[in-house]
Amino acid sequence: MHYFEIKETTFGEGKPLICLPVTGRTEPDVLRETQRLVQMQAQVIEWRVDAYEKSDDWNAIRQLLKAMAPLIEKTPFIFTFRSKEQGGMGSLTEEQISDLHQIAAESHVVDFVDVEFFQMKNPNKEIKMLQDMGVRVLASHHDFNETPQPEIMQMLLQRMQESGADIVKLAVMPQTQEDVLALMLETNRFVQNYPKIPVVTMSMGTLGKVSRVSGELTGSCMTFGNPGVSSAPGQIEACKLAKILDVLHSSDLTEHA
Numbered sequence: 001m002h003y004f005e006i007k008e009t010t011f012g013e014g015k016p017l018i019c020l021p022v023t024g025r026t027e028p029d030v031l032r033e034t035q036r037l038v039q040m041q042a043q044v045i046e047w048r049v050d051a052y053e054k055s056d057d058w059n060a061i062r063q064l065l066k067a068m069a070p071l072i073e074k075t076p077f078i079f080t081f082r083s084k085e086q087g088g089m090g091s092l093t094e095e096q097i098s099d100l101h102q103i104a105a106e107s108h109v110v111d112f113v114d115v116e117f118f119q120m121k122n123p124n125k126e127i128k129m130l131q132d133m134g135v136r137v138l139a140s141h142h143d144f145n146e147t148p149q150p151e152i153m154q155m156l157l158q159r160m161q162e163s164g165a166d167i168v169k170l171a172v173m174p175q176t177q178e179d180v181l182a183l184m185l186e187t188n189r190f191v192q193n194y195p196k197i198p199v200v201t202m203s204m205g206t207l208g209k210v211s212r213v214s215g216e217l218t219g220s221c222m223t224f225g226n227p228g229v230s231s232a233p234g235q236i237e238a239c240k241l242a243k244i245l246d247v248l249h250s251s252d253l254t255e256h257a
């Protein structure tokens with residue numbers, strides 16, 4: 001499988017990386033949480049900018065990114081503005097979101113920008129522009145209502161990978177056990193067909209929890225944990241998640257003995 005390194009962390013290979021989200025509302029909360037996640041040795045940190053009370057104030061965002069910079073010096077850092085339509089708290093226009101992405105890219109503090117692929121009129125242009133500015137792009141799609149048919153999930157993942165994004169991410173809501181298995185199977189199918197792009201998937205909610213620990217089996221290279229406050233349904237407590245991944249990792253999946 002293809003992989004790449006950011007700040008000495010490898011994406012796209014081996015045991016799934018644990019990403020912990022910062023969901024603070026105020027500036028002190030955001031800084032305190034970031035510091036705590038670094039102390040918890042988060043492998044990747046995501047700032048959920050939509051949770052921040054001043055997510056429409058470009059200067060406040062710039063200042064806060066600057067203040068976060070020394071904290072996340074050694075930790076890969078994802079900048080995510082999750083819109084209400086995609087299960088977040090954000091309500092900005094597409095143009096404003098694009099401005100926000102550019103502020104993140106210009107800051108030189110952010111390693112990845114999350115782009116809500118199917119929310120944008122011209123996602124490929126947005127992705128290329130951000131990459132030209134020096135950040136990697138994680139193309140994402142969330143379905144909080146259902147798990148689409150297998151061929152639709154393949155199509156969603158393929159469309160995102162065709163855009164030239166650096167990582168693709170798909171989160172869906174299961175209604176049945178079969179839905180969870182379908183998401184896992186389609187992830188594995190996609191990884192077999194497109195080994196050159198790291199993929200992150202999850203089946204959300206309690207029913208889908210198994211998909212958040214089975215990345216080594218399915219090929220999903222990162223999993224989002226709950227560091228105290230969850231940013232999506234079904235996230236597993238961060239310290240338990242690390243232990244479960246360790247247990248699953250120590251049993252070599254390629255061994256049949």
Ligand SMILES: O=C1C[C@@](O)(C(=O)O)C[C@@H](O)[C@@H]1O
Binds near residue numbers: 046224
């Ligand atoms: O896209 C994702 C995945 C996620 O929704 C989850 O289900 O764990 C959590 C979000 O914070 C993140 O941006």
